Amino acid sequence: MADRTLTVSVVTPEGAAYEGQALSVVAPAFDGEMAFYPMHAPLVGVLGYGELRVTRTDNQTEHFYLAGGVVQVANDEVTILAESVVPAPDVDDGEARKMLDDALATQAVGEIELDARQAQMDDARARIRIAERSKTRREPTAREILEQPVE
Amino acid sequence: MAKPRAILNRAKSIGSIAKITDTMYKIAAAKFKRAFDRAVAARPYTDKLTQLIGDLASAAGGDFDHPLLEVRPTKTALLIGISSNRGLCGGYNSNVANLVVKSCEEIKARGVDLHVVASGKRLITMLKHKQIEIAHEFTHIEDRPTFEEVDAITDEIMERYGRGEIEEVFVVYTKFESASRQSAVCEKVLPLETPSAEESGSSHNYMFHPSAEEILADLLPRSVRLHVFQAFLDAAVSEQTARRMAMKNATDAANEIIKDLTMLYNRSRQTQITTELSEIIGGAAALE
Known part of the structure; x- marks a missing residue:
């Protein structure tokens, strides 16, 4: 379990906003936050407005603002489709x-x-x-x- | 035969035209690269979205309704034409304009009211010349369309569609097939085709949060927005390719003419010298 990581890709119509390995992902679902760790069951969910947090393999967390989208999880791959993703400091x-x-x-x-x-x-x-x-x-x-x- | 000096002047002016077209060629090539990268950047999103809609459609069992899928009897249609603000790009703009005119005629032949939305100064002038009424015009979208800019247009159209003011939406733009092939196409944006519920490769038993139908209802408008955005991106890439080709041809033609003119200049200079020489010799002979 410890050596498993998630392959995360956050894609927007204007290109990929984030791509890489991660320990965990917290995404803003339409009704509250949802966290994904390795070995999560396959899921498709609707996202709302909120903060997307990706904890990288070096334990640093990246924060993004996400304005709705869809998340798909399967085989330790987390794919987030969003129309607009902005790094939190921006x-x-x-x-x-x-x-x-x-x-x-x-x-x-x-x-x-x-x-x-x-x-x-x-x-x-x-x-x-x-x-x-x-x-x-x-x-x-x-x-x-x-x-x-x-x- | 023309005066050698006049020929030389012509060759010079064509030389400076060639310099300009060559520069435009280089700029278009650089812009093409950027526009192309943007069009490619959108591709993963498009692929994922299409795949996801297919997955969801099969999960929902192909049995769902959505206003965007509904085929209603058409009273009013809307057509978006996309071309550029600038000329000097070969047949790019006129191809789009011709297809807009043709599509307009076809739609009107069905007895349907038509609103035309035009993006790009060139298209607007050409359509006005052909006496086609334009409901909305945009000139602010340049060679780097952003999702937000395009979305503002799509949003308004979807709203009008939602209110039942329009029943069909088409988009006319230049599809980028490859660096050497671009063609003007007319595509239907709304109503959406019902996604086929065929078995797509994925065998995952997804959990859906909320239900598959509701996710689909969230995704369908996104796919409409994406379709229009993709059209604008393609148009931008095609414009630069078309300009690149046009300017390359212009530069080549100019160089060809310069070559011919130089030859003509040399020949006429020689003729002049020969004439002068024979005059001098003739004069000298007469004096003897």
Whole structure:
């Protein structure tokens, strides 16, 4: 088990956003997060707006913003089809806030418009969340590591 | 015979034209490489999506409905024509324009209303010249179409399709088959063909989250967007290839003409000298 890894490919219409081996993948499913480890059962799932985390074989985690898509898992291969994938540090939260305000200000009538508005709000909120998380995320300083309580 | 000086001037001006066309050839070749890479980059996504739709269709047992699959009696159709903003690329733009005109006639012959959406300045002028009404025109998509730009167009069309304003959507563009073969084609975008539920190679017993039908409902609009995006990418690659060929031919023709003109110049110069010499000799002989 320990020597098994996942082959991950994240593809968009404009090319591959990530390709490589990974220890685990956490993807934003439409109803919550889903994690995949090696030997996962074959699955096809719909993804929503949220954060995609790929833990590489060197234990470093890469964060992406993902705006919906589909994930397919089989034979330790994780394939994610998405229309837009942005590395988390590149997510612009100012723009996302504007998007959210826009969505909140629009008056939606009918099911289609309501759905579209909800999607825009979800998208904007996910972007803001990821941008903020990505700003506060950093490597711990040497002092912090030293001052960590020893268990 | 023309004056040698005039011939030389012509050869010179053709030389500078050749320089320009040669530069355009080189630029088109470089742009072609980039456009080609982008078209190739989209391929894994297309393949995966098609495969996944096939898998899901077989899992759903070929028994599902979706608004995008529904064939409704056609009252209004929409046609997207894709060409370039720039000329000097051989028959590229006129091929697209001719096919748009032909398709328009065919669609109208069925007694169907038609809206034409045109992308590219050249196509817009050509269609206006042929007196075809254009409902929407775009000129902002250049040789590097991004998914977002194209998506904005597709989104609006799908929305109108969803509201029942249009029943059929076609796209006319230049399909890139190989570096030496591109042809203008007219493809139907909507309604989608029902994906065949045939047994595709995969034997995995997938879990579906949520159900296969719902995933399919999520994927079908994506495949429409992709179809249109792919059309724009193909058009961009074809444009650069067409320009590359046109400019190569132009440069070759210019060099050929320069060769002929140089020969003509030398010959006429010689004739002139011969004439002058015989005049001098004739003059001298008359003096004796």
